[in-house]
Amino acid sequence: xxxxxxxxxxxxxxxxxxxxxxxxxxxxxxxxxxxxxxxxxxxxxxxxxxxxxxxxxxxxxxxxxxxxxx
Amino acid sequence: xxxxxxxxxxxxxxxxxxxxxxxxxxxxxxxxxxxxxxxxxxxxxxxxxxxxxxxxxxxxxxxxxxxxxxxxxxxxxxxxxxxxxxxxxxxxxxxxxxxxxxxxxxxxxxxxxxxxxxxxxxxxxxxxxxxxxxxxxxxxxxx
Numbered sequence: 001x002x003x004x005x006x007x008x009x010x011x012x013x014x015x016x017x018x019x020x021x022x023x024x025x026x027x028x029x030x031x032x033x034x035x036x037x038x039x040x041x042x043x044x045x046x047x048x049x050x051x052x053x054x055x056x057x058x059x060x061x062x063x064x065x066x067x068x069x070x
Numbered sequence: 071x072x073x074x075x076x077x078x079x080x081x082x083x084x085x086x087x088x089x090x091x092x093x094x095x096x097x098x099x100x101x102x103x104x105x106x107x108x109x110x111x112x113x114x115x116x117x118x119x120x121x122x123x124x125x126x127x128x129x130x131x132x133x134x135x136x137x138x139x140x141x142x143x144x145x146x147x148x149x150x151x152x153x154x155x156x157x158x159x160x161x162x163x164x165x166x167x168x169x170x171x172x173x174x175x176x177x178x179x180x181x182x183x184x185x186x187x188x189x190x191x192x193x194x195x196x197x198x199x200x201x202x203x204x205x206x207x208x209x210x211x212x213x
């Protein structure tokens with residue numbers, strides 16, 4: 001349950017371990033759907049500085065996608 | 071944001087930050103969260119805390135981006151985020167989507183995700199994503 005602390009935001013306090021426990025359950029719910037996507041390819045333009053960093057650490061080009069301004 | 075929490079981060083351009091010597095970088099588009107968002111205040115083992123945007127608000131941000139751009143990769147992210155919602159988050163997602171004027175996109179993409187999951191159709195190709203997004207945008211702002 002989220003509790004309101006001010007008008008701008010609601011906030012729930014949890015431990016890091018609890019946050020980590022959420023991921024597998026969410027991933028399991030999406031397995032069928034993501035299998036239907038096939039190989040993921042990025043079509044959204046990428047910031048050039050970010051693209052350079054991703055290349056440096058070996059990210060495949062299909063996941064870097066088009067680079068803005070090139 | 072990183073500049074206020076640690077001097078270890080190297081800022082590239084005020085928006086992108088890298089932790090030197092690692093393969094970790096983050097993008098921090100703004101110093102403040104939007105009004106109305108829900109966050110998880112995570113207590114880290116180090117004793118520090120971190121505010122993590124809720125799953126619902128990540129979804130609403132992505133719906134907003136998809137409706138505006140029609141990018142395939144963003145549409146796919148929306149479908150995954152919708153299917154990953156737990157039962158307790160569905161009402162909050164509908165409320166936030168209505169507030170942000172992406173309710174038609176939420177409903178339409180929820181139906182699309184269900185059809186794909188049940189094998190009634192395949193995942194859309196690039197052109198169809200753009201048609202879907204422009205349809206949601208038109209309908210949302212002309213009803």
